[in-house]
Amino acid sequence: MNGEEEDVTTHHFQPTHYHTTIGWHDAVLHIADGDAVVTTTVDAGGQDANEAQATPGGNPQTGPFYIDGAEPGDTLVVHIDRITPNRPRGYAAQIVSANVVDPEFVRQLPPRKIVYWAVDHERQIVSALDASGPLGKVGLPLAPMLGCFGVGPIGAQAISTATSAEHGGNMDYRGFAAGATAYFPVFAPGALFHLGDGHATQGDGEIVGTGVEISCEVQFTVGLRKGQKIRWPRGENDDYIFTVGNARPLDQALQHATTEMIRWLGEEYAFDIASASSLLGQCVEYDVGNVFDPAYTMVCKVPKRLLSHVG
Amino acid sequence: MNGEEEDVTTHHFQPTHYHTTIGWHDAVLHIADGDAVVTTTVDAGGQDANEAQATPGGNPQTGPFYIDGAEPGDTLVVHIDRITPNRPRGYAAQIVSANVVDPEFVRQLPPRKIVYWAVDHERQIVSALDASGPLGKVGLPLAPMLGCFGVGPIGAQAISTATSAEHGGNMDYRGFAAGATAYFPVFAPGALFHLGDGHATQGDGEIVGTGVEISCEVQFTVGLRKGQKIRWPRGENDDYIFTVGNARPLDQALQHATTEMIRWLGEEYAFDIASASSLLGQCVEYDVGNVFDPAYTMVCKVPKRLLSHVG
Amino acid sequence: MNGEEEDVTTHHFQPTHYHTTIGWHDAVLHIADGDAVVTTTVDAGGQDANEAQATPGGNPQTGPFYIDGAEPGDTLVVHIDRITPNRPRGYAAQIVSANVVDPEFVRQLPPRKIVYWAVDHERQIVSALDASGPLGKVGLPLAPMLGCFGVGPIGAQAISTATSAEHGGNMDYRGFAAGATAYFPVFAPGALFHLGDGHATQGDGEIVGTGVEISCEVQFTVGLRKGQKIRWPRGENDDYIFTVGNARPLDQALQHATTEMIRWLGEEYAFDIASASSLLGQCVEYDVGNVFDPAYTMVCKVPKRLLSHVG
């Protein structure tokens, strides 16, 4: 689970086709627990590093990767080692989605259109191209993330990459960045890990329906926790452990994420439900993932520093 | 609007009765634009600095304060100068509210009960009293905030302090801490500012139905923006400007807050709807306020550093 | 509870002022358990039988009526004896509210405007005035109902007649028609019954934001169930017993109404929770009340014929 260890096997995989569902598709590569993969993802519209149309749009996924030994009831560990946008510009929708503003305000929204954003890799800045007015003066930090990734869903479903569920999917959570580790419940033999939909940056919620959509080179390292059964995606980074709920309304996504965190605190940190409740009541933090898709995403976080003396 | 200016009039007000609705009640004090007030609030259960029952519970409010010259259509500015818990312990509910976990998981929740938390004013630490197990090892930073405050509601309503709406109310947003400025739409002559429900600390969402509930000494300074009409509470601190939406589900609270932010970016920073959308799409941040009451609270934030060259 | 009984006292009350909140306002008349009242209501816009502006708009309420002996913890019974629109036309908004269509579809909605509907009292038909095209060929049955009525809310609140809660309010349920009996939880001394917002007809949900708004003559008869504590409005008519939940989203309104029905089946029909569940699972019917206001309304019904052999 550490890309710098000497004996990690690193696969280099160049995709030749993509999927716009996350499903029990034929694996493109078999990899082992502990292996790293360096691969590429096209942007949400299906364009590659040369802005050539590699595949039809719709968050096309690279993969799936078959993790040897992964079985239903296990947990797949995916450490995001690196996400590197591999071209100088991305695109974004310009107008907020109608579902994130007051219904009557929708009448005032301009028509949706696509605009381009420059990615200055040297200065690590993302800025709107051809923007007049105040937007032209804004530079955002480059903050690459994976919008859509996950594993083969329960019951051999094939679920559109335009939404999310227990298997992951289009969660559009900016916390899924380099350095983060994601945990997925395994439903399919081999887990069948898919990834795609890189963003150079993105606000919470992906409220215009896109981040700065861009093709990327991605390196990740997989691990396997045999027999550890989780219900919803989990993750961690240097500062937090977190759980992810995907559903509508946000209230239900929050319920899923909070319940999963209570389970986690019990399983690994010895909190019973009462003490986990007490802790969360006074320290929990929530982040908003995607609020554009059929399923919304809410993330429930606990600061690691608070857990450093326990568990 | 600055408590340290030489010529600020500072009122010291000691409440003798409290309200559990925010309404068009008789004012307890008339104050002027620019005045500061030092006063006290009882805890959510109605207990004071001595843990004596000063009034029945239910987020009792100090006030209302009548701001001379405030009229419907204006904006009331409330700078929170200081929130000082004035006793050594607070109380909290122990168990997460049934509405923040998966419905079927509610069957596993222990009965709700009240527990106490010690407030170490010297070390600025809040910790659970009589906590065995891992919770006993956790110390949280003292982070005082106002859970419930606001102005006389539209249409001469009297709205329970157990909920929130356009007038503010029980928003339980941890961003309403010392150093923050809150903006409220004025609906009643004199604005009729109420405040109460101090917390020594609180997680996002107030998911156990309480923060660490405690009585406080509070200093605030008021201002008036004549003729500036806003729809929802707004605020700012050193790092962010933010807007607040209060409604259920969270999706609707998010709609209110996002729409209000688009209006704000237009009014004060010269963003048209298209460019405000583009900006928010790639930089907005959301915080979750109360998710326990009939109305939930969502906060929409924009980092000030991104706006430093505009507006 | 029967307006035709010989010894019923019937009060004739002509309102001179109205309220746009339902609150603990001064009573306009004291009446006794069993009394009937004949009174009038202005339309939602405040116009009377002559289309004269009697009071500002916003679902102005006639009352409140003080029911002698009513105390918190009792149930107020209101039998709707008669609702008679007292003029030849009503008005309605023309365009569906933005919150009842898909958010992106709002862009296609024409501007809202007010249109008039003729009420043919003889033929008992309501039809759109000045309607060209297919709408001009549609005649709807006259079906008068009360859109907004209820009792003084808990905690001495004054709640806008633009919304609803446990006390009733703007539920816009077409089942509140002549012949129906409504039950309200009593929170205020004297119950403080308000009524208004008559409609000549209305579709489910009041999805244009209005029914056919019209002034009415109304007769109702009150009763009192001392010590019967209910949580949400209930009702019955010839065919059904029903409970009413008011909240957003509709899911939560449905939860309130369903829970209240389970309680009712237990209290009066000897169903334990398991058997009430079994029954409801296979026979419950839901009606949609208001889906325009801050709080939506869902009605949970059980056919009386199924209960005829039990209880």
Added chain:
Amino acid sequence: MNGEEEDVTTHHFQPTHYHTTIGWHDAVLHIADGDAVVTTTVDAGGQDANEAQATPGGNPQTGPFYIDGAEPGDTLVVHIDRITPNRPRGYAAQIVSANVVDPEFVRQLPPRKIVYWAVDHERQIVSALDASGPLGKVGLPLAPMLGCFGVGPIGAQAISTATSAEHGGNMDYRGFAAGATAYFPVFAPGALFHLGDGHATQGDGEIVGTGVEISCEVQFTVGLRKGQKIRWPRGENDDYIFTVGNARPLDQALQHATTEMIRWLGEEYAFDIASASSLLGQCVEYDVGNVFDPAYTMVCKVPKRLLSHVG
């Protein structure tokens, strides 16, 4: 489209395997526009007419049937000629689902369990077996319906039969009974029609998570409307035309269904958006379908008698 016409081809199909996703599975039979099919469905738990376990549970589907000539962008017409439960008892869950009652009330719910209901085919009555108390005195009318049916989803998804979307699925709408016609948008070549999950009867919402689950013999007749593009399932019976929205919360399902009805009134009855709005505002009726699954179902209805002079 009429099973009694002389020249209808009637296929008799006996399934040998079943699907628990609705997807782009291999067709079991090719049929033509106008053909009828007589087939059987197992119950939701996978048991057949002999209560033998024919296949694993989870709303197993018979089919899919490939309708020759059906292409994406067409509408598939399915007339439900007959649904005949083919055994003397069905099963149901006993306890209301936790998501349909107030969250805190869940603590009072007994554990879920399965109970049996007798189907008296002669008297056309369904009644709880082994029911003591008042439930034992209740007989419900036999009212067979299809809980889960639909067509291959957009984008070659395979969607669990535990939920619903634009393609239909587990809508649990009691209006899908014999005599009703359902309309589905075609996404897959051949439409790929699946059906299953028969109920002897069911209350609105399927609030215990089941109807009276039973195996059935079903006859349906298919039709094709080339080039008629609809977005959501539609239907009609003797009294109503109706549209179906599947989503959470119910508010969103209602938005989908209402929007689809406005489109329908425009396409086939010459109502522009304004007049369709006016009509719906004063006559629409809503029915609640499934409120148990990840996606809920709301049905928007217009009485046919109101449309008899138009369109």
